[in-house]
Amino acid sequence: MKDNSIYVKCYFRIEAGYKWGKGMDETLINEFNKELAEIFKPLGFKVKEPKYSNCSIEVWRGAENLYCHPMDLVGEIKKENIKEIETAIKKAKTFSFRCVDTYDEMFNYTQEELKAELEKIKPIIENNILEMFKTKRSNLYKSISPLWDYKTNIKFFRDDLDLKRIERDYINSIFETLRIGGQIKESQNKEMKIYRTITKKEGVLK
Numbered sequence: 001m002k003d004n005s006i007y008v009k010c011y012f013r014i015e016a017g018y019k020w021g022k023g024m025d026e027t028l029i030n031e032f033n034k035e036l037a038e039i040f041k042p043l044g045f046k047v048k049e050p051k052y053s054n055c056s057i058e059v060w061r062g063a064e065n066l067y068c069h070p071m072d073l074v075g076e077i078k079k080e081n082i083k084e085i086e087t088a089i090k091k092a093k094t095f096s097f098r099c100v101d102t103y104d105e106m107f108n109y110t111q112e113e114l115k116a117e118l119e120k121i122k123p124i125i126e127n128n129i130l131e132m133f134k135t136k137r138s139n140l141y142k143s144i145s146p147l148w149d150y151k152t153n154i155k156f157f158r159d160d161l162d163l164k165r166i167e168r169d170y171i172n173s174i175f176e177t178l179r180i181g182g183q184i185k186e187s188q189n190k191e192m193k194i195y196r197t198i199t200k201k202e203g204v205l206k
């Protein structure tokens with residue numbers, strides 16, 4: 001991989017005077033944004049100014065990013081850099097630091113890297129889809145909707161690279177291969193096409 005770093009979805013919880021339903025005074029917002037820029041620029045972050053007044057800035061350092069709301073600084077940060085940011089924002093004067101909550105770990109895949117990762121788990125995806133469309137009887141079928149909700153366990157976050165579409169297209173192509181290959185049977189009711197995984201007794205349908 002071009003970028004081997006582990007990224008973590010982070011919520012740096014802060015208190016800057018923001019009130020639900022009321023927001024925050026524009027003067028305070030401006031002071032808040034100004035201090036954030038002063039904190040993050042020395043760390044190597046670039047500051048993206050808000051498009052509208054009374055809105056928050058964003059900060060970027062390579063693929064690392066934070067949307068700086070007065071209640072939470074939210075984004076994906078390299079795992080080894082979380083403490084660095086926590087230390088820096090603890091020195092702020094326009095807000096106080098409360099805690100940091102971390103969630104999913106993920107990678108900064110390119111499109112080609114994601115496609116390669118999907119190929120590695122192709123048998124798992126095939127098995128999951130077959131399990132998804134199993135029914136108790138041969139005259140029972142399912143709509144296509146379970147497939148729409150299915151996602152792989154590959155963790156990525158660069159939506160600007162269209163990675164969600166690549167994952168979705170790959171899942172759909174696996175489903176079509178199973179259908180054309182006779183492992184998933186297609187039928188039709190009055191409203192839509194419906195599907196089921198064939199049983200072992202049926203064998204592969206041709």
